[in-house]
Amino acid sequence: MKTIATLLLLIYCYTGVYSQEQSFIKIPAGSYEVGLKGSVENPRRRITIKAFSIAATELTNAEFERFILATGYQTEAERFKDALVFEPGLEEFRWLDDSTAYWRYPNGVARGGITGKMNHPVTGISFTDALVYCKWAGVRLPTLEEWEIAARAGSATKYFKGVTAESISRYANIWQGRDHLQADSTDGFMYTAPVARFQPNPWGLYDVFGNVFEFCSGSLPRDKGRRVAHARGGSWWCSKNACNFYNAVDIGSVNPHASFSNLGFRVVKDAEGL
Template identity: 35%
Template sequence: MVIGPKLEWLRWIGATACLAAICCASRAADAPPGMVWIPGGEFVMGGDDPLARPDESPRHRVRVRGFWMDATEVTNAQFRAFVEATAYVTVAERPVDWDLLKLQLPEGTPKPSDEMLQPGSLVFTPPDHAVDTSDFSQWWSWVHGASWRHPEGPGSTIDGREDHPVVHVAFEDALAYCAWAGKRLPTEAEWEFAARGGLDGKVNVWGDAPIDARRANTWQGEFPAVNTAEDGFAGAAPVKRFPPNGYGLYDTAGNVWEWCSDLFRPDTYARRLLEIGREGTADNPTGPRKSLDPRNPYAPESRVQRGGSFLCHDSYCASYRPSARMGTTPDSAASHVGFRCASDAPAPEHNDPVTQENQP
């Protein structure tokens, strides 16, 4: 019987559980509901492992100040409370604004029919056969009526999924929720520092061991046609179904992509290193002043998303790693995109990780 991997797994579970318990006991009364105190510090930002993409380099030292972070991605229940309190209408629930959309398209692109401009969002629709993974249009469909209330389109519902992360939220929607909750989106540097959970320089949020179905909600099988769902979920999972990281944060690997406040550029790190020098440290960086995204050359702006999603698979998208980053137009909403909040609420008396049970 091979017991080595099992023992390693049990040791890791035990260690993270102990750290989380210590954090909970350490002045939990100081924690805003559902948030974790991230004590701040220095770390090496970026990645150079075999799965890393060019925009994750060069690695460089970064210092972040202490801040609060949601222990989980914002849930359907939390977002519903916001909508009921404010009557907010998300981007996916509004007709598409052609004047804004055409700015992201080549000049002279003809206006689509009014029917095509009706409210909707991108929904993952897996093909029934192997496809060329360089063409994402083969598994994404624009579905009229898809929104946070109807994740798969008309006829679908979030009833019974109150503890799932809210999806189909554009950047503007995430900002609106944060403002209502008295919070903000994390910067890209804050997000990566928090996601690493104190494991500086490691490939994954749990260390250097490769991903498996027990650690995070990602794709198992052959992407995008065959999902064996070995982790128990074919789509987004309820929050807290996988072990937390060293700071007590859940689902910083996989489940749904999370918006950050930074503008996106593939050369952000190279430009930053020129500013600070190889021996320097960037102090609480907030991203570039202007975005640039070669994949969306006509888009006036692109924002950072982090964490990967339930669609990540090493053959196509290894973005569950804490250094992975993606640029997306701020009006984009999809069935694998959500967010979590940060806060500048007063620090606890002691600058140690502090957490409190999440409250929807």
């Protein structure tokens, strides 16, 4: 019986029917330091926030599939067929437009899908898709400041305590090659890694740096009134020589309807919803 039960569990995990409930980390209300001295876009400052709880991991393919099966929702990449994907050999900051790519095939059908990767973060979705998911699930995206407070875990530096640019690979799935002309699987993963595979920050959050950029709500002065989506934390594509945004200071920007194979999100619950 034990063997049969184990087999069934593996089948559920493999197909995405099984999905473990997310765990959340409570962030107390209070005054926190964000930003960094000398940063024009994100200067050092103290802000006061209300209590909230943030998911310990990025949203997975399994969790997103539950939403799709319940609603029949079609992502923007499915409808517009304009997702951007990556494969080794491209010059820096170059991406491929692949009409077959969407969350089930985040790097396009030819490069394989998410079968066997239901515990990886969902990608190939837009900021707009993420908002639709959040409305269905009764959660929301973190604000730019909430994300930073949770990622820093009490630190006043670009990283959380114990992390440096040299030790970041213990905590983050990033690109360790010199460039993107050759495939890099130094840490065992060329694209996304399963959530919680790397070490967490001191508050118990996994993959705040690397794996996938995480959508956040909020705006920046550079937006100048335009509707722009922002994402933080860097991704598996980021390296020290290109887009080294795997830190708690830098903020990325993207069209809210754009879908990339290195963009995902984690969710937040307000204190009154706990």
